[in-house]
Amino acid sequence: MNPSRRSPLTWAVHLSVLLLVLLWTLPTAGLLISSLRDKDQLAVSGWWTALSSSSRNAVVRAPSAEDQVERDGKFVISGNLLEGRGEVSAFGFSSREPTKFKPGETAELNDGERLTVQSDGSFEIVSDQRMEGSRGQRIFFTATTPPRFTLDNYAEVLSAAGIGRSFLNSLTVAVPSTVIPILIAAFAAYALAWMPFPGRAVLLAVVVGLLVVPLQMSLIPLLQLYNGVGAFFGVSAKTYMGIWLAHTGFGLPLAIYLLRNYMAGLPREIMESARVDGASDFDIFVKIILPLSFPALASFAIFQFLWTWNDLLVAIVFLGAGDDKLVLTGRLVNLLGSRGGNWEILTASAFITIVVPLIVFFALQRYLVRGLLAGSVKGG
């Protein structure tokens, strides 16, 4: 390519990548921005308008005559319409003309009282005589509210919607389900990589085959099995132990496959020299292979954690949909059904469910990529 053609082409590449990146990040950005917006604003305007002001019409009743104070021989009731946010653009004292006056002007009320509203929302009702009556004056006004960001939505879902509880449940499911398979798979992977025995190739083929077995095949038989075991021991069939073991079983093919591929790539000389020194297979595995395999172990752990945290199907089948055992994904599906229109609840809940995987993703992306490259069956 000659230089004169290179420049516009490079620009096109930059622009199209930028466009694609925007396409891929905007949905998540929209969710995050929305979850931080005031819920009244969220319901009436798109999240892309979050930085512009919105205007609203409202009515406030001033304090009653009891609160009047005497100042310079006049009687005054004062207060603020806006509680410190926004700006009044017009006001009035009757519902027929709610925007008759501009801020700073003085409105003559019917009984000789005078109402002044400033643009910051502070108002004064001044009268020459002592005011009477138990009900305060109604003040109509139009206010522009600046964009408002708040953590209220998060406070609400964490306390009321059961998200906090589900967060703990998800952790309870995901952490042991990630750790338990690792050791089991590591031993099996070592045997498949470095210990000669009849049937090794067949076993490896079986593991590769099991990699793609749909989870759906396992659900009904295992549910029946769990029900049987639960009834036999007189305990519930839906326990954390049950789901940990299920996740362990479902995660094993990938774990064995990943680890075997990695271990098979380790140099043969290390093992042979250790064997010459009289080390047994067990010693070699524990002292040499396991520490060397750390990157592969980390890759699998990240995969398994993301998968168990994000899983919905296994959780609702083996843990049930009971309120106290619902994991985050299950809770989110329930909220979609019951609070489908309350976007302030949904967006905040959704962000809480995805924040842990996102942290794991950004912190450990390197291992994730490495695992992906090793985990997909290489073609050709």
Added chain:
Amino acid sequence: MEQLIAAILTMVAGVLVCAAYFWSTNLVLDWIFPSKGKFGAVASRNLRIANSIRPWLFLAPALLALTLYLVYPVVQSVWLSLHGRGGQNFVGLSNYSWMINDGEFRQSIFNNFLWLLVVPALSTFFGLIIAALTDRIWWGNIAKTLIFMPMAISFVGAAVIWKFIYDYRAAGSEQIGLLNAIVVALGGEPQAWITLPFWNNFFLMVILIWIQTGFAMVILSAALRGIPEETIEAAVIDGANGWQIFFKIMVPQIWGTIAVVWTTITILVLKVFDIVLAMTNGQWQSQVLANLMFDWMFRGGGDFGRGAAIAVVIMILVVPIMIWNIRNATRESGGH
């Protein structure tokens, strides 16, 4: 909080039990067949026996778990699919004949094939394009990270994100869904996108493509970097332009990887469940096999026979890919 502590304790206990199992069985094996301290024939015989048993000790827990959680269920599902609701009385192939005549099943099969056609193709296509483009710019790695990010998001979380984009408000009121806002800004009528029969399938597919493109991109990007420089240099010398180099020189060299990405996503598509459940729950003709199976398992009155039959259909669709994978893997490890 207590349950989390209990979970961590169980986890530690589980790891310790595993470690103790491997350590103690190994010790017992060496005690029964000692090779150290013995001489000649006895030592070598004991060593040979111990070495032929040890792999199976290492493999035993994994084999047990694989058998119980994957092999047995596959066999049992096939058996159950030939039986009635509760799994007791044998009904032959009637679950399958019911299936063929069931409108919802045919709808699901049709939709599943739509998904199979569209999602792997578009994910791979976008992944390939993005991988090729980001390799040429200095901020390519940042772009890749951002496009890869949806991989970490659960299907349900993604469903909420996209439901917000597809959100519909009656014409005239301000749209808070991005898609309808764009449509209205361009002068169109707002639509309740996920309730439009047939087309809603594509709106659901977008979610999976959004998630899976990152996966395709990562794998294909590595493959593109593995292409030998000389082939590209030779093409440049021969006067090939950018398009020709990409499509005629680079893409043919990574066909194998493209096939791997394609099949991996295909398998994922066959199992897609969460997205449909969260977005439409199969309404408005958007049903797919995995969600239909879930329906029959629980909400359809718990008909395990029909549920298992649907699972078997999903399995049959996976089998060709499974065989292809096994053949690739054995050919690869043949040299080892």
